[in-house]
Amino acid sequence: MKKLYILCLIIFLSACNTVNSIGLQPTIKNHQQNTVSTVHPRARLIAGSKDLVGNLDLVNVRFGTVGQLPRAEVSVQNLSNARYSLEYMYSWEDQQGFKINQNTVWKRFTLGPREIKSFQTIGVTPEAYGLTMTVRLPGDFFIHQDRTDPER
């Protein structure tokens, strides 16, 4: 009986461990996942839904300047024949990795079959350096209400 109890306890303690070694590598910026692309040293592109992996690609990150302000453009490519209604959000960080205080909200866009769309953003202060762009399926709260699959 004692063995059974210990076994249950081990399962309990290990079952919810979904995050691997988060405290062991303090310099890591994000976990290596197939939904996150860090090909460009200044950009982090995130496909915010597992349904988008393989169907959507975030490509061709370009950085430039507008006067004193940094500017970036990211292209989003639809690899499938489906028509997607999506939303994206940008966030900027300075060179030390601190988030730039910027009012950002999710912005909607539609991507037709095989279509490529480019989105441009300006780092609203000259200190802006790194960029994170997330694309996800729309997250209206009244849609969430009836949603049974939280991993969608």
Added chain:
Amino acid sequence: MKIARTAIIFTSMLLLTACQTNPLLTGGQSNVSIVGSGERGHLSAQLTMADYTALAEKVTNKMLSSRVVQKWGNKRPRLILAKLRNNTDNESIRMQDIYDRITETLLNSGLLRLVDTSATSFEYVVRSELSSNRQYGSDGQELVGYKLELKLMTIDGEMKGQWSGMLTLAKGKRSFL
């Protein structure tokens, strides 16, 4: 034996409940939930605070990336942002919130100096206007388009630049159970 059985039941309960993920639900006793300020949910075809932010961000970013503003370099000209004009069919839109979003973005850019409308020395005036149009469908469907526009004028009245951003809200047909 009894203690062990209780312990197993307790552990099993924890095991079954601990891995529950956290879906966003507007549930609970009060049926009210806090959602992220960046979320774009709508309960009607009216502008939300997030829409104000999105519109203001879109238009000011266009202005800041324009050639006219680029030419300013480090000069930081003095600029008046005139009162935002509401040319929509909805008088309840909080124009001051949109105005504040625009001034916040302009100020944070560090490219200019914003001065009050009472100032006597300035180089530019920015006039802004929010307008809308609306279409109705047969089953309660609604399509509302909002346009925010900024116009940069010199003190001589010469227009140096004009930028606009649009946002369209679509309301589906009524559903009857």
